[in-house]
Amino acid sequence: MNFKDFIEDLNWRGMIHDIMPGTEEQLKKEMTVAYIGFDPTSDSLHVGSFAQIMLLKRFQLAGHKPIALVGGATGMIGDPSGKSQERNLLDEATLNKNLEGIKAQLSKFLDFDSDIPNKAEMVNNYDWMKNYTFLEFIRDIGKHITVNYMMSKDSVKKRLGEESKQGMSFTEFTYQLVQGYDFLYLNEHKNCKLQMGGSDQWGNITTGTELIRRKNGGEAYAITIPLVTKADGGKFGKTESGNVWLDSEKTTPYSFYQFWLNTSDEDANKYIKIFTLIDPQEIETLIEQHSKEPHMRILQKRLAEELTVMVHSKKDLENAIEASKILFGKGTTESLAKLDEKTFLSVFEGVPQFELSKEKIINGLGIVDLLAGEVNVFPSKGELRRLIQGGGLSLNNAKIENADVKVASTDLLNNKYLLVQKGKKDKYLIIIK
RNA sequence: GGGGAGAUACCAAAGUGGCCAACUGGGGCAGACUGUAAAUCUGCUGGCUGAUGCCUUCGUAGGUUCGAAUCCUGCUCUCCCCA
Numbered sequence A: 001m002n003f004k005d006f007i008e009d010l011n012w013r014g015m016i017h018d019i020m021p022g023t024e025e026q027l028k029k030e031m032t033v034a035y036i037g038f039d040p041t042s043d044s045l046h047v048g049s050f051a052q053i054m055l056l057k058r059f060q061l062a063g064h065k066p067i068a069l070v071g072g073a074t075g076m077i078g079d080p081s082g083k084s085q086e087r088n089l090l091d092e093a094t095l096n097k098n099l100e101g102i103k104a105q106l107s108k109f110l111d112f113d114s115d116i117p118n119k120a121e122m123v124n125n126y127d128w129m130k131n132y133t134f135l136e137f138i139r140d141i142g143k144h145i146t147v148n149y150m151m152s153k154d155s156v157k158k159r160l161g162e163e164s165k166q167g168m169s170f171t172e173f174t175y176q177l178v179q180g181y182d183f184l185y186l187n188e189h190k191n192c193k194l195q196m197g198g199s200d201q202w203g204n205i206t207t208g209t210e211l212i213r214r215k216n217g218g219e220a221y222a223i224t225i226p227l228v229t230k231a232d233g234g235k236f237g238k239t240e241s242g243n244v245w246l247d248s249e250k251t252t253p254y255s256f257y258q259f260w261l262n263t264s265d266e267d268a269n270k271y272i273k274i275f276t277l278i279d280p281q282e283i284e285t286l287i288e289q290h291s292k293e294p295h296m297r298i299l300q301k302r303l304a305e306e307l308t309v310m311v312h313s314k315k316d317l318e319n320a321i322e323a324s325k326i327l328f329g330k331g332t333t334e335s336l337a338k339l340d341e342k343t344f345l346s347v348f349e350g351v352p353q354f355e356l357s358k359e360k361i362i363n364g365l366g367i368v369d370l371l372a373g374e375v376n377v378f379p380s381k382g383e384l385r386r387l388i389q390g391g392g393l394s395l396n397n398a399k400i401e402n403a404d405v406k407v408a409s410t411d412l413l414n415n416k417y418l419l420v421q422k423g424k425k426d427k428y429l430i431i432i433k
Numbered sequence B: 001g002g003g004g005a006g007a008u009a010c011c012a013a014a015g016u017g018g019c020c021a022a023c024u025g026g027g028g029c030a031g032a033c034u035g036u037a038a039a040u041c042u043g044c045u046g047g048c049u050g051a052u053g054c055c056u057u058c059g060u061a062g063g064u065u066c067g068a069a070u071c072c073u074g075c076u077c078u079c080c081c082c083a
Helices: A006-012 A023-029 A047-060 A092-106 A125-129 A134-140 A149-152 A154-158 A169-191 A200-217 A253-261 A263-274 A280-292 A298-313 A314-328 A331-339 A341-350 A367-374 A381-389
Strands: A035-036 A065-070 A121-123 A192-198 A221-225 A353-356 A393-395 A417-422 A426-432
Touching: A006 A023, A006 A047, A006 A381, A023 A192, A035 A047, A035 A169, A047 A065, A047 A221, A047 A263, A065 A092, A065 A169, A065 A393, A092 A121, A121 A125, A121 A169, A125 A169, A149 A154, A149 A169, A149 A200, A154 A200, A169 A192, A169 A200, A192 A200, A200 A221, A253 A298, A253 A314, A253 A341, A263 A280, A263 A298, A280 A298, A298 A314, A314 A341, A331 A353, A367 A381, A381 A393
Parallel strands: A035 A065, A035 A192, A065 A121, A192 A221, A353 A426
Antiparallel strands: A393 A417, A417 A426
């Protein structure tokens, strides 16, 4: 790829929501510097940021220079565009830790190190905001943007509208100006001419381009990508257990793999374009194959494979596939019992584990007391009972029919494990010591 | 500063003295069907207890009452309008 077809490729992938006139010409003209902002509220990114990461990666692959900005300053304020509540100020130590974590993750995708002219950079807006006084800021920056202009942004209008119950603090109102200043700063110091981001950022980004134009008469451009959605209307990137993180400590490679494998057909068609680097021709072929035999779930498998390798490793992928086969294959209690211990443990690496001492069950223990008492697999006994009544609980791949069932040492797999399953997908391992 | 409206479970939203652990919708969880998909249908969705019973909950603190989410008082917070 080169910088000529960057926009064309994005278009094909359905990754352009809005683009400012002149952007394409600028990108064709020369190597261009662009930035995307990331939120440093955690030391890891999650899949919600993934589309943006891939956007930066494609940008670098196309020969341009990407900057990843972490919002140490803006992260404290809270963007009214999101539903985000007022944020807490992060102390500098936490911020630095988060920054390092995020950089390490981005390094898997972007080239920060080599000598290429378009190597990636990471910046933190806290560095240039922390010593900027309020007075200086409103004099140098605030002067160039009218309140009328700021009020016309959707994010602001929504919060001022009658149906809004929230109101908006001055701090939140100022957000677009602070973010706009980031763009101006990068424009002045790094020759950055383009800001990219999610579609909800359009208003904030254009405040930046406007600021650059009015203050310096400079050129600046914008591209936003559509919000990644799910066909069923749910939030992308969440599971019952919370965010899907890129950090293997927070989301195991197995869970990560499972997350993508569970993508619906409709979404898989979109996601494979957005989240992988597979070229258009091959994707067309995959989609066609998939529509012929949807039960094979070709798209989901490929999506999960590509991403697990990219975010984790080939080895992690193999383990995840192996574990998935055993956990979701036509396993019975017997076939589980046949697994040798080593395989068994490696399969369950990504599954939540609990420990219990052997004395507790040697004389038999009610299943409810076990799972919601001795071991906190479930937080409440009532909930567990309801689950059993609804037929949603299995032990060692066999359905538990009623809540009076007792578990004894004869139920142990390999003489020391119990496999608990809630519903179709959630597995838990109890290790008897 | 003046006037008005309001605060109910994850969210939205009913309830205005006992029939309220609280209508309904969304979300979530589970079951059936399937392909670990979608759609659809069904059940569950404060805690403890075997389905009876008990305990804690309707912003917060008190009060009236046999009895309060519902009435009264103080407090906190939110929104709207006028200055």
